[in-house]
Amino acid sequence: xxxxxxxxxxxxxxxxxxxxxxxxxxxxxxxxxxxxxxxxxxxxxxxxxxxxxxxxxxxxxxxxxxxxxxxxxxxxxxxxxxxxxxxxxxxxxxxxxxxxxxxxxxxxxxxxxxxxxxxxxxxxxxxxxxxxxxxxxxxxxxxxxxxxxxxxxxxxxxxxxxxxxxxxxxxxxxxxxxxxxxxxxxxxxxxxxxxxxxxxxxxxxxxxxxxxxxxxxxxxxxxxxxxxxxxxxxxxxxxxxxxxxxxxxxxxxxxxxxxxxxxxxxxxxxxxxxxxxxxxxxxxxxxxxxxxxxxxxxxxxxxxxxxxxxxxxxxxxxxxxxxxxxxxxxxxxxxxxxxxxxxxxxxxxxxxxxxxxxxxxxxxxxxxxxxxxxxxxxxxxxxxxxxxxxxxxxxxxxxxxxxxxxxxxxxxxxxxxxxxxxxxxxxxxxxxxxxxxxxxxxxxxxxxxxxxxxxxxxxxxxxxxxxxxxxxxxxxxxxxxxxxxxxxxxxxxxxxxxxxxxxxxxxxxxxxxxxxxxxxxxxxxxxxxxxxxxxxxxxxxxxxxxxxxxxxxxxxxxxxxxxxx
Numbered sequence: 001x002x003x004x005x006x007x008x009x010x011x012x013x014x015x016x017x018x019x020x021x022x023x024x025x026x027x028x029x030x031x032x033x034x035x036x037x038x039x040x041x042x043x044x045x046x047x048x049x050x051x052x053x054x055x056x057x058x059x060x061x062x063x064x065x066x067x068x069x070x071x072x073x074x075x076x077x078x079x080x081x082x083x084x085x086x087x088x089x090x091x092x093x094x095x096x097x098x099x100x101x102x103x104x105x106x107x108x109x110x111x112x113x114x115x116x117x118x119x120x121x122x123x124x125x126x127x128x129x130x131x132x133x134x135x136x137x138x139x140x141x142x143x144x145x146x147x148x149x150x151x152x153x154x155x156x157x158x159x160x161x162x163x164x165x166x167x168x169x170x171x172x173x174x175x176x177x178x179x180x181x182x183x184x185x186x187x188x189x190x191x192x193x194x195x196x197x198x199x200x201x202x203x204x205x206x207x208x209x210x211x212x213x214x215x216x217x218x219x220x221x222x223x224x225x226x227x228x229x230x231x232x233x234x235x236x237x238x239x240x241x242x243x244x245x246x247x248x249x250x251x252x253x254x255x256x257x258x259x260x261x262x263x264x265x266x267x268x269x270x271x272x273x274x275x276x277x278x279x280x281x282x283x284x285x286x287x288x289x290x291x292x293x294x295x296x297x298x299x300x301x302x303x304x305x306x307x308x309x310x311x312x313x314x315x316x317x318x319x320x321x322x323x324x325x326x327x328x329x330x331x332x333x334x335x336x337x338x339x340x341x342x343x344x345x346x347x348x349x350x351x352x353x354x355x356x357x358x359x360x361x362x363x364x365x366x367x368x369x370x371x372x373x374x375x376x377x378x379x380x381x382x383x384x385x386x387x388x389x390x391x392x393x394x395x396x397x398x399x400x401x402x403x404x405x406x407x408x409x410x411x412x413x414x415x416x417x418x419x420x421x422x423x424x425x426x427x428x429x430x431x432x433x434x435x436x437x438x439x440x441x442x443x444x445x446x447x448x449x450x451x452x453x454x455x456x457x458x459x460x461x462x463x464x465x466x467x468x469x470x471x472x473x474x475x476x477x478x479x480x481x482x483x484x485x486x487x488x489x490x491x492x493x494x495x496x497x498x499x500x501x502x503x504x505x506x507x508x509x510x511x512x513x514x515x516x517x518x519x520x521x522x523x524x525x526x527x528x529x530x531x532x533x534x535x536x537x538x539x540x541x542x543x544x545x546x547x548x549x550x551x552x553x554x555x556x557x558x559x560x561x562x563x564x565x
Contacts, residue, residue, distance in 0.1 A: 025052065025053050025175070025176055025179035025180065026049065026050050026051060026052055026053065027048070027049045027050070027051060027053060027073065027132055027133050027159060028049040028050055029179075030053065030073075030172070030175065030176065031049070031161060033175055035171070036163075036167055036171060036172060036175065037164050037166075037167060038135070038161045038162065038163060038164075038167075038172075039161060039162040039164075040159065040160075040161045041136075041145055041150050041160045041161055041162055042150050042153045042154050042158070042159055042160040042161075043159055044133070044153070044157050044158050044159035044160075045157030048132070048133070048157060048158070048159050049159060051071070051132055052071065053071060053072075053073055053132060053176055053180075054069070054070070054071030054072060054180075055069070055071065055072050055073075055176065055180075056072070056073045056075060056135075056169075056172055056173045056176045056177075057072045057073065057074050057075065058075040058076070058169040058173065059074065059075070059076060060076055060077065060078075060079045060080055061080065061101075062080050062081075062097065062098045062101035062102070062122075063101040063102065064076075064126075065102075065122075065125035065126050065128070065129045065131070066125075066129070068126065068129040068130070068131050069129070069130065070129070070130025070131075071130060071132060072130070072131050072132060073131070073132050073133045073134075073135060073172075073176070074126065074131050074133070074134045074135065075134075075135040075137065075163065075169045075172060075173075076134065076135075076136060076137065077136070077137035077140040077141060077142070078136065078137075078140075078141055078142050078145075078146070079140065079141055080094060080097070080098065081094065081098065081141075081142070081146065081149075082094040082095040082098065082115065083141075083142065083146075084115065084142075084146040084147060084148060086111050086112075086115070092111070095111070095114060095115060095118065098118050098122070099114065099117070099118050099121075102118060102121040102122050102125060103121070104117060104118060104121055115146075115148055116148050116151075116152075119146065119148045119149045119151070119152040120152045120155070120156075122149070122152070123149070123152040123153050123155075123156045123158055124152075124156055126158060127156050127157070127158050131158070132159070133158065133159040133160065133161065134149075134153065134158065134159075134160045134161075135160075135161050135162075135163045135169075135172065136149075136160060136161070136162055136163065137162075137163045137165070137169065138162050138163065138164065138165060139164070139165030140165065144162070145160060145162060194218060194310075194313065194314050194317055195317055197214055197218060198211060198214060198215070198314075198317050198318055198321045199321065200214075201213070201214035201321075202321050202324075202325055207325045207329070208225060208233070208234050208322070208325060208326065208329060209234050211225075211318055211321055211322060211325065212224065212225055212234045212235065212236050212297075213236050215236075215297075215299050215314060215315075215318045216236035216237070216299070218314060219299060219301035219310070219311060219314060220301060220302060221274065221299065221300045221301035221302060222235065222236045222237040222239075222240050222244075222299075222300050223235070223236050223297065223298065223299045223300075223318070224236070224240065224241070224244035224248075224297070224298045224299075225281070225295055225296075225297050225298075225322065225326075226244055226245060226248035226295055226296045226297075226298060227294070227295045227387070228252075228293050228294060228295055228296075229384065230245050230248060230249055230252075231384055231387060231388060232244050232245060233295065233387070233391045234391060240300065243271070243276075243298075243300070244298045247267070247269075247276050247278045247296075247298045247300075248278055248295075248296040248298055250267055250269075250278065251266070251267045251278040251279075251280060251296055252296065254267055255280070265279055265280040265282075265316075265319070266278065266279045266280070266312065266315065266316065268308075268311075268312060270303050273302065273303050274300045274301060274302055274303055275300065275301055275302075275303045275304075275308050275311050276298065276299070276300045277298070277299055277300075277311050277312050277315040278296050278297070278298045278315070279296065279297050279315045279316050279318070279319040280293055280296055280319065281293070281294050281295045281296060281297055281319050281322045281323050281326055282294065282323055283323060283326065283327040284323070284327075294323075294326045294327065294330070295322070295326060297315060297318050297319050297322060298315075299311060299314060299315045299318065333390060336362060337386070337390075337405065337406065339358070339362055340362050340363075340404070340405030340406075341405055341406055341407050343355050343358050343359065343362060343403075343405065344405045344406075344407035344412055345407055347446050347447055347450075348407065348408075348447055348450045349447060350447035350448075351447070352443045352444050352446050352447060353443075353444065356443060359403055363402065363403050363404070364400065365400050365401040365402070366401060366403065367401040367402060367403065367414060367415050367416040367419070368401070368416055369416075369417075369440070369441060369442045369443065370416070370417040370439060370440065370441050370442075371414055371415065371416060371417065371439070371440040371441075371442075371443070371446065372414070372415055372416070372417050372419075372420035372423075372424075372437050372438070372439055372440065373412065373413075373414055373437060373438050373439075373440050373446060373449040373450065373453050374412065374413040374414075374415065374420070374423060374424065374427070374435055374436070374437045374453065375410055375411075375412060375435060375436050375437065375450075375453040375454050375456070375457045376410060376411040376412070376413070376427060376433050376434070376435045376457075377409075377410050377411075377433060377434050377435075377457055377461075378430075378432050378433025378434060379432075379480070380432070381430065381432040381433040382406060382409065382410060382411045382433070383406070385411050385433065386404065386405070386406055386411055389402070389404045389413070390404075401415065401416060401419070402414065402415045402419075402423075403415075410454075412450075412453075414440075414446065417439065420437065424437060434457055434460055434461040435457055435460065436453050436454065436455065436456030436457025436458070436459065436460050437453055437456055438450075438452040438453040438456060482558055482559075482561075482562040483562045483563060485558070485559065485562075486558070486559035486560070486561075486562045486563035487563060489543060489555065489556075489559045490505075490543070490559055490563060492542040492543060493505060493539070493542060493543070503535070504535055504538065504539055506525065507521065507525065507532060507535045507536070507539070508539060508556065508560060509560060510524050510525055511532075511536070511547075512553075512556065512557055512560060516547065516553065518532050518533060518536070543556070
C-alpha cells in the first residue's frame with residue numbers, strides 16, 4: 001500500500017481538536033486511543049513517545065529492517081520468531097534462520113545467549129532504519145512479547161507496546177491513516193490561505209518587498225530575496241544578510257553539482273536554532289527547461305517540527321509568486337535604467353535645467369545643493385552597486401536623497417554635500433571598485449564636474465605618491481577592451497597553420513623590440529634579411545596595416561602587449 005505523505009503547517013489557525021502534532025499523530029497519542037487497548041512495555045529513550053508517526057507497517061519477515069523507513073511503527077506477531085523458552089520443535093531452526101536474516105552466524109553453542117544476540121541485532125537494525133516503535137501482537141504465537149526482545153529495546157531506547165489479540169492490526173493502521181489524512185486536509189486549507197496572503201502581498205506598491213515581509217510575518221522569522229550573483233536585493237531583517245547569502249549560495253552550489261538533477265530547486269536545513277529553506281526563483285523561458293534562474297528566496301523560522309513542512313510549503317509558494325513578479329520588475333528596472341543613463345548623459349553635456357523635471361520622476365528623492373558628484377569604476381562592481389542602490393541598500397545616504405545611474409560604463413551618484421562623507425566612506429571600504437568625486441555648488445554646475453570627478457578617481461586609484469603623469473601606457477588603456485581588440489586584429493594570423501602563425505608572431509615581436517629594424521630582426525632570428533621582408537609584407541597584407549606608418553605600428557604594439565602566447 002502506498003504511504004500518504006504526512007505534512008503540516010501552523011498559521012495561528014485553530015488546529016484539529018483530535019491532534020496537535022505536525023504529522024497527524026504521535027506514538028503517545030496512539031497509545032492513548034481508548035478503543036485500541038495498547039499497553040506500553042518499553043518507553044524508549046526520552047522524547048521517543050512524542051515523535052510523529054509517518055506510517056504503520058505490519059510485517060512478519062525476519063529481515064524487515066531493510067524494508068523499513070524512518071518514522072514507521074512496525075507491527076508483528078512474531079510468527080517467525082522462536083519462542084523464548086525454545087521448547088517447540090521448530091524453535092532451533094527458527095533461531096538459526098532469524099540469526100542469518102540479521103547477519104549473525106548460524107552456529108551457536110548457547111541457545112539463551114544466541115537468542116539474546118539475535119534480539120539485540122534485530123532491534124538495533126530497526127533503530128538504524130529509523131523505526132519509531134515495535135507493536136507486538138500477543139496471543140497469536142507468543143503469549144507475551146519475549147522478555148529478551150523488550151530488554152534489547154530498552155537498551156536501544158526503542159519503544160515497544162503490546163497489541164491485544166482481539167485488536168486487529170488493521171484497526172491500528174486505520175487510526176494512524178485517519179489522523180494523517182485529517183492533518184493533510186488541514187495542511188491543504190492552510191496552504192491555500194498562504195497562497196492568498198502571498199498574492200495579496202504581490203499587489204503591494206513594492207511587490208517584492210511585500211512578498212518578503214509577508215513571508216517573514218507568517219512564520220515569525222525572516223525572509224530574503226537574493227539575486228543569481230549572491231547580492232541580497234531585499235530582506236526583512238538586515239541582521240541576517242550574510243546568512244541569506246550563505247543559504248542562497250548553498251542552493252546554487254548543490255544545483256551546480258547535481259548533474260543527475262540539474263533542476264534542483266530547494267535546499268532545507270537547520271542552523272542556530274532556526275530552520276532554513278532556500279528555493280530557486282525561475283523566469284519562464286522557451287530555451288531553458290524549467291526556466292532561467294533569476295534569484296533565490298530564503299526563509300527562516302524558529303526550529304520546530306510543527307513548522308518545518310509549513311516553511312518548505314511557504315517558501316515554494318513565495319518562489320512561484322516571485323517567478324511572475326521578478327521578470328516584470330526587471331523589465332521595468334531596465335527601462336528606468338536606460339532613462340537614468342539618458343538623464344546622466346544630458347547632465348554631463350550641461351543640460352541640467354531641462355533634466356530637473358525628469359530627475360523628480362526617476363529617483364525617489366532629489367538632493368539639494370551644494371552637491372557632490374561621485375564617480376565609481378570597477379568592472380563588475382558597477383552593475384552590482386547600481387542594483388543595490390536601486391534596491392535601497394548601502395551605500396545610500398542617510399537622507400535617502402540621491403541621483404544615481406550608469407553612464408559611460410561607470411556608476412555616478414549625486415548626493416548632498418552633507419551625505420557625501422557617508423557614501424564615500426562606504427565605497428572606500430570596498431576592494432572591487434575605485435571612486436572619485438567633485439563638489440558642485442548647484443545643479444547648473446554638475447556638467448562641469450564630470451571630468452574632475454574622473455580625474456580624482458584616477459588619482460585615488462594610483463595611491464601613494466604617483467600622479468597621473470606617472471601612468472604607464474598600459475594603464476591608460478582598458479585591458480579588457482585592448483584584449484578583445486588584439487584577438488580581432490590578429491585573428492587572420494591565428495588562422496594560419498600553427499608553424500607559420502608562430503613564425504609570423506615571433507617576427508612581429510622582434511620587429512617591435514628593435515623599432516622595425518629589418519636587419520636587426522634578421523640577425524636576432526638567424527634568418528636572411530629577405531625572409532624578414534617577405535614575412536613583413538605578408539603580415540601587412542593579412543592584417544590590412546601599413547607598418548611604415550607610426551599609427552599602424554602603435555596598433556600592432558597594443559595588440560601584442562595585451563595578447564600573450
